[in-house]
Amino acid sequence: MKNTFRVVALLLIGIIALFVSVGLFAEEKAPQDVYILKGAPMGGVKFNHKVHATSAKCDTCHHASKAEKPLTSEHQACTDCHTQTATAPMKTKAQAAFHNATATSGVCIDCHKKVNAEGKKAPTKCNECHQKQNA
Helix, strand or coil: CHHHHHHHHHHHHHHHHHHHHHHHHHHHHCCCCEEEECCCCCCEEEEEHHHHHHHCCHHHCCCCCECCECCCCCCCCHHHHCCCCCCCCCCCCHHHHHCCCCCCCCHHHHHHHHHHHCCCCCCCCHHHHEEHHHC
């Protein structure tokens, strides 16, 4: 009876360890499809990477490493370098990395305007991307 209990307990511990390790490894191997870009006062932006990766070149967002601030991984988060307030050696804060102060031009908005001009639908108003529930 004691041995059966030990075997069952060890099996349960093994199964739990397996689920935990599989979950961790799966997260490391596969990029997420949806990211929440946080920190904007108007609310976070739900960003569907899969949709954007099929319609734009990777280097549109993932630009080459800069000597002043070398990348630590191939596709690192924008906000790893572009913080709320630009701190040396960076010159571009997070908001300016995506669009200008009035959101009339920039990486995101310029592409969205181009997509709309092609007859497709992409958000161009602030609250269409920035939403409080994504904070």
